[in-house]
Amino acid sequence: xxxxxxxxxxxxxxxxxxxxxxxxxxxxxxxxxxxxxxxxxxxxxxxxxxxxxxxxxxxxxxxxxxxxxxxxxxxxxxxxxxxxxxxxxxxxxxxxxxxxxxxxxxxxxxxxxxxxxxxxxxxxxxxxxxxxxxxxxxxxxxxxxxxxxxxxxxxxxxxxxxxxxxxxxxxxxxxxxxxxxxxxxxxxxxxxxxxxxxxxxxxxxxxxxxxxxxxxxxxxxxxxxxxxxxxxxxxxxxxxxxxxxxxxxxxxxxxxxxxxxxxxxxxxxxxxxxxxxxxxxxxxxxxxxxxxxxxxxxxxxxxxxxxxxxxxxxxxxxxxxxxxxxxxxxxxxxxxxxxxxxxxxxxxxxxxxxxxxxxxxxxxxxxxxxxx
Numbered sequence: 001x002x003x004x005x006x007x008x009x010x011x012x013x014x015x016x017x018x019x020x021x022x023x024x025x026x027x028x029x030x031x032x033x034x035x036x037x038x039x040x041x042x043x044x045x046x047x048x049x050x051x052x053x054x055x056x057x058x059x060x061x062x063x064x065x066x067x068x069x070x071x072x073x074x075x076x077x078x079x080x081x082x083x084x085x086x087x088x089x090x091x092x093x094x095x096x097x098x099x100x101x102x103x104x105x106x107x108x109x110x111x112x113x114x115x116x117x118x119x120x121x122x123x124x125x126x127x128x129x130x131x132x133x134x135x136x137x138x139x140x141x142x143x144x145x146x147x148x149x150x151x152x153x154x155x156x157x158x159x160x161x162x163x164x165x166x167x168x169x170x171x172x173x174x175x176x177x178x179x180x181x182x183x184x185x186x187x188x189x190x191x192x193x194x195x196x197x198x199x200x201x202x203x204x205x206x207x208x209x210x211x212x213x214x215x216x217x218x219x220x221x222x223x224x225x226x227x228x229x230x231x232x233x234x235x236x237x238x239x240x241x242x243x244x245x246x247x248x249x250x251x252x253x254x255x256x257x258x259x260x261x262x263x264x265x266x267x268x269x270x271x272x273x274x275x276x277x278x279x280x281x282x283x284x285x286x287x288x289x290x291x292x293x294x295x296x297x298x299x300x301x302x303x304x305x306x307x308x309x310x311x312x313x314x315x316x317x318x319x320x321x322x323x324x325x326x327x328x329x330x331x332x333x334x335x336x337x338x339x340x341x342x343x344x345x346x347x348x349x350x351x352x353x354x355x356x357x358x359x360x361x362x363x364x365x366x367x368x369x370x371x372x
Contacts, residue, residue, distance in 0.1 A: 050200065051229055054164050055347035058202045058227045061161060065134060067094060067204070068225070068351050073130045076109045080128035091282070091298045095203040096131040097158040101235035108235075111205075112242035112338050125244065125282045125296060125336045127205060135161075164200040199232045200344075205280065207298035209350050221352045226300050228278075229345040240266045241341040247281065249332040253325030257337055258317045268341050270318045277303050278346055279320075280338040281327050299327050300346040 066072055073092075075081040076099070081088060093111035102108040111127040135154045171181040184191035209224040234241070245257040257270055273279075282298045305321030328335055 050164065051345045054200055054202065054229055055227050055345055058204075058229070059225075059347060059349055062204065062225065062227070065132070065161065067132060068223075068353055070353050072133050074133050075128050075130045076104045076106075077128070080109070081130065089208055091127045091205065091207045091296060093127040093129045093203065093205050094132075095129050095235075096135055096154075097162045097201065098203065098235040098238055099129060099131045100155050100158050102238065108238050112244050112340065113238035125338070127298070162201050162203065200229060201233050202227055202229050204228065205298060205300070206351075206353070221354045223351055223353050224299070225349045225351045226298075227347040227349075228300070228343055229347075230340075230342045231344045233342050240264070241268055242338070243268050243340070244336055244338045245270060247328065247335040247337040249328035249330060249335065250319075251330055253323075254319065254321055255328060255335075255337070256317060256319050268339065270316075272341070273303060273306060273318070273320070273339060275303055275306055277339065278343040279303065279322065281322075281324065281335060282338065283328065283332070283335040299324060300348070301327065302346075 062068065070087050073081065073087075073094075081092075095111065098108055098113075107113050109129055111129045113129075135157050171183060173180070205226045205228065206223040207226075208220075209222040245259045248256045248258065250256060259270055278300055279302075280298055280300050282296050285295050285297060301322045301324035303320050304323050307319050
């Protein structure tokens with residue numbers, strides 16, 4: 001008699017199929033969520049590469065266009081720049097674009113822009129905002145009007161020089177067989193310069209670079225040049241995007257910013273500062289010269305740590321950790337910090353200010369050069 005065996009049929013149950021589908025769906029969902037993150041990281045890396053290339057390029061433009069020659073400088077208020085015919089050895093903000101965009105308004109002739117004339121302590125730390133004579137056509141027309149052809153030309157040249165020009169604007173016709181049309185700044189039906197939608201621009205600050213062992217500014221033509229790269233800057237909003245605060249140093253690399261000036265709702269506040277933002281630190285070379293702007297030195301530094309307070313109290317005082325831990329001495333008082341919206345990178349070089357460029361005319365000697 002043969003034994004009967006019950007054979008078990010092989011196969012996949014419905015439960016196993018459902019579990020497999022769930023595992024695959026979970027994997028696909030995980031990959032899908034990484035795509036936006038990857039796109040953001042790629043865009044961030046591309047932006048950082050552009051910023052890294054833009055800084056050295058701006059330094060080259062600074063040298064090629066002879067921006068380090070003081071005879072090429074001018075300030076709407078010459079009292080900020082000259083003393084008895086000699087250039088003051090002090091900090092300067094080289095920002096022709098900011099001046100022309102605001103039509104040389106009084107509030108933008110100083111950096112930061114919201115410092116009022118005669119105010120204290122603001123007038124002790126501000127930088128004169130200076131332009132370039134080489135951007136103008138006609139020596140007698142240094143302060144043109146918005147409708148003046150020379151002012152239109154200066155605006156186009158300034159935008160072309162101080163904005164990153166690698167994102168040219170093209171008009172794409174609806175018909176695919178037609179070629180895109182490149183856009184230009186036009187004046188009197190004539191193209192002046194290419195139009196770019198770049199979000200990066202730059203300006204420069206200059207500070208006396210040579211100090212004695214006791215911190216006094218020496219008579220020298222050496223300045224610390226800082227190329228400041230800004231993203232999505234609107235120069236006409238300088239009064240809202242630029243501000244300053246008193247800086248007290250508690251420990252090396254640790255500062256407390258105290259707001260000394262009322263701010264409006266639109267103006268940049270201490271609570272707007274984040275890790276990675278930049279500050280322009282300034283201090284007098286000696287405490288006895290705290291009210292003399294010609295005896296102040298300046299240095300850009302990056303915020304590497306900050307408190308988390310974002311309430312109204314953070315607009316009055318806030319603590320920060322900065323990368324430059326040797327600018328302020330511990331327990332030092334009397335310093336200030338200037339901050340503005342959108343600063344992404346700062347590149348520093350030591351240069352000599354004066355008639356030292358090989359592109360200058362042979363035999364030309366600046367009346368103000370090397371006279372400090």
